[in-house]
Amino acid sequence: MTILQGERADTADQGDADELASTAIIELAGRARAASRVLARSTRAQKDGALVALAKALVRATPEILAGNAQDLERGRVSGMSEGLLDRLALDESRIRAIADSLLEVAALPDPVGAVVRGSTLANGLRLRQLRVPMGVIGVIYEARPNVTVDVAGLALKSGNAVLLRGGSAAENSNSAIIGTLRAALDAYGLPADLVQSIDEHGRPGARALMRARGHVDLVVPRGGAGLIQTVVRESRVPVIETGVGNCHVFVDSTAELDMALEILINSKTHRVGVCNAAETLLVHSDVAEAFLPGALAALAERGVRIHGDDRTRAIAPQGVEVLEATHEDWATEYLDYEIAVRVVDDFDQALVHIREFSTGHTEAIVTSSLQAAERFTAEVDAAAVIVNASTRFTDGGQFGLGAELGISTQKLHARGPMGLEELTTTKWVVTGDGQIRA
């Protein structure tokens, strides 16, 4: 159940609640807009100074933040939250310090604002420049991860934007303490506190209003599970960047170096499992299935990975390694766990057909020694990232050298792949003349 679903209120009541929320959200968005204009006039030095100040303030506010966090954890336990989710929610001194340090990393990144994307002097003498400028007001709807609050605020600040945050009820007290700290620190530093605002008090009607506030809010970024993301993508009238669902494949081709393939497979599946760039399906060329699969399946099983396989995979599975019968649903499932689907394909083309059907456009990898196979794979697979002879886990802003990352976009518009500071900006054409008119 996502934070946007829940008991269906009576339609009329929901209508009233939505209207009140609309008014409130538009007012907050107006404040955010005004705050973003002040920030747009700031220099990089001022923004970096603010990030340092925010980092210090967060560390100083550790007691308050932990107190809020304790309330959220208690509520979570009482409501039966899983250990995994409780762990993602939980903060301690060292986690808060790490979160604060991430702001310092953002301060170290180049400022995208003001970059000249391109420019020229036209034949008629007009000086043309395309400048990078802040998006303006960004809404972020996320679930139960207090570190996202700080990540987002830091990236937005650096790129000149104001944010409206809907962190959800599970982390409400943690976020309230964090956001209160950030706002006070901004104000003390001399920047508008309204650069960071929470809309949590307006509940689900507030989230819906945020998504409808086209023109008042420039961009909405959902971060969380597939359910949340799909809801936002479907309902938002504000432009959205769709992040994260990664049904990633590793295809071991007929010319693959099998030792390399095994390392890449294990790393792609088990380096971290609850992440969008973890591999979820293994495809193996029939020419190397007998040589590769027994060892690969055993290695996966050794690491506690539950394996679903097609008939040919099950036939090759070694003694003692259980391979469940794969269904059509397995090919489409992003397990986000110690679980994988395995299929033997007749040839390269069949691998492409399979990937084409089940890919979510995130990351697809091939292990091969064939130049032609590598070229065809990278040309014909339609995904944010296509990888040859490396782990799928590399699709990551930090790994790509982009610095901090707001998420990994799987859509095609505006941003595709890891989203960093640049993706939180838009452009503006500036034309300077001496009186030129059209003939």
Place this chain on the structure above:
Amino acid sequence: MTILQGERADTADQGDADELASTAIIELAGRARAASRVLARSTRAQKDGALVALAKALVRATPEILAGNAQDLERGRVSGMSEGLLDRLALDESRIRAIADSLLEVAALPDPVGAVVRGSTLANGLRLRQLRVPMGVIGVIYEARPNVTVDVAGLALKSGNAVLLRGGSAAENSNSAIIGTLRAALDAYGLPADLVQSIDEHGRPGARALMRARGHVDLVVPRGGAGLIQTVVRESRVPVIETGVGNCHVFVDSTAELDMALEILINSKTHRVGVCNAAETLLVHSDVAEAFLPGALAALAERGVRIHGDDRTRAIAPQGVEVLEATHEDWATEYLDYEIAVRVVDDFDQALVHIREFSTGHTEAIVTSSLQAAERFTAEVDAAAVIVNASTRFTDGGQFGLGAELGISTQKLHARGPMGLEELTTTKWVVTGDGQIRA
């Protein structure tokens, strides 16, 4: 009334019609997707050769196209279409030749596909490249302008995309003849005819289905009046690029060279009037109002421009020049005609406040000799194009040197300002390794 509105069908009937249309559109989108994959493998030489072949085929098919056009014009007259609209719909031999020539211009443009946007070798040896690739399948919803059919098909082809076209009933026969010609020519050339498909036969349910086909269609571009664009922006689940509404301002600042200001004003308002980059409001700094406005108002009136002005403007108007009383609505109106709204502002800041309230984010111009005013204007005005000392009419892909143009985007995501070939592409990360895994 836009092509998407009309008599409200019984909801159940509309539901059935929508479902049938959905199935049909998804099938067409699938064919478009397959066709785009073939095109993605084509070289620039092949694509340019196809554009030349299409241009020749259009000229050869002049009789058939004119026959279809005659049917549309007859229907248009019978239904009371205005002279202006009939003129936009009408084709003749020389217009068809000009339309065909535009394909040759597209052939001359650089190919955006395959460009390496950025790249590097990471510390761990991974070779990283961000490549420009086609968007894939693009839907275009437009009204009554047969030349748009060819413009769009040409830009899409050059940038590696397949298109689904909803041209509307007014130009149905013209478009049918044009699209039939394009498809036959593509096939004869050796490319899939399904690179260009019309969805007109599916009527409004087809247009709605197109907008809902997220995942099957990658991008929808509406071209036409504000009503059509707003409908698409509001209802589409497929990413949209919002084009065109231009409530553009010319602000004559206190240090403006008044002769230059007059030339820029007249050109911005009257060079062409029914276009998005025409100026719709003149703002004049009170310091120069008496020196500038009498001559400016007379010059506008001389050219048949109907003038709406605030009290101060009306007080300064010379004898014989009628200035109607401006209402709040005038400041917000994109006249697209020989009509303008004029306001005297107290100072620079009041001009900014006015523009901030009424700008549609298209083009805003200042005439000034003050460096500070120019810098503040370009920094603080939030629009796709901000212009200093030149006509607003320069916001145009051709004028900017971008080549052909699909429209002028007023949104912030993906494309802002004139949209050319590059804006019909997305990117893909290609990572090549030697077995690297995450530590």
